Amino acid sequence: MAARRAILVAAAAALLAGAAPEADLARGAEILAPFKERLQAALRAGLARGPAEAIEACRSEAPEIAASLSREGVRVGRTSHRLRNPANAPPAWAAPLLEEFVADPAARAPRVVRLGDARRGYVEPILMQPLCVTCHGDAVPEAVAAKLAELYPEDRAVGFAVGELRGLFWAEFPAAAGGDPR
Numbered sequence: 001m002a003a004r005r006a007i008l009v010a011a012a013a014a015l016l017a018g019a020a021p022e023a024d025l026a027r028g029a030e031i032l033a034p035f036k037e038r039l040q041a042a043l044r045a046g047l048a049r050g051p052a053e054a055i056e057a058c059r060s061e062a063p064e065i066a067a068s069l070s071r072e073g074v075r076v077g078r079t080s081h082r083l084r085n086p087a088n089a090p091p092a093w094a095a096p097l098l099e100e101f102v103a104d105p106a107a108r109a110p111r112v113v114r115l116g117d118a119r120r121g122y123v124e125p126i127l128m129q130p131l132c133v134t135c136h137g138d139a140v141p142e143a144v145a146a147k148l149a150e151l152y153p154e155d156r157a158v159g160f161a162v163g164e165l166r167g168l169f170w171a172e173f174p175a176a177a178g179g180d181p182r
Helices: 002-017 024-051 051-069 097-102 128-135 140-152
Strands: 075-079 111-114 119-127 165-174
Touching: 002 051, 024 051, 024 075, 024 119, 024 128, 051 075, 051 128, 051 140, 097 119, 097 165, 128 140, 128 165
Parallel strands: none
Antiparallel strands: 075 165, 111 119, 119 165
């Protein structure tokens, strides 16, 4: 376990050594903003109709929102260290950052990393909000738990408390022309 952690930390450090300037941090946050806003709106609308509708919003609308915003060399998504949907596994470049966010709560600031000469990756933490506890908390109602078990038999995305790390939002995007050559 210690060896695995050392490898992950070394990989994250190598990625971070090429971290882009503040402009790329701002660009990453700007790219993710519509994804986060639309996802939260879909979840709120679903919850207003009941937990089953919120589950459906997460299950079908979230990937559609991500796909609609993933264009012109940009990709967005969300991931977690305790997945509900295996399709939300982290991109390879984000996995060591996710491990670091899990291991070190003080290291949970948004980050940008180089993904080769012409691309950047951006991550920011997803912290549990009161809105999320119905489906991700430690006291999930029986009907919700049954629906989740039906849709996601290997669900690991429960047992979270408000304020805990739930996962990461991530974005990949082309480096800005004339950007940091590091």
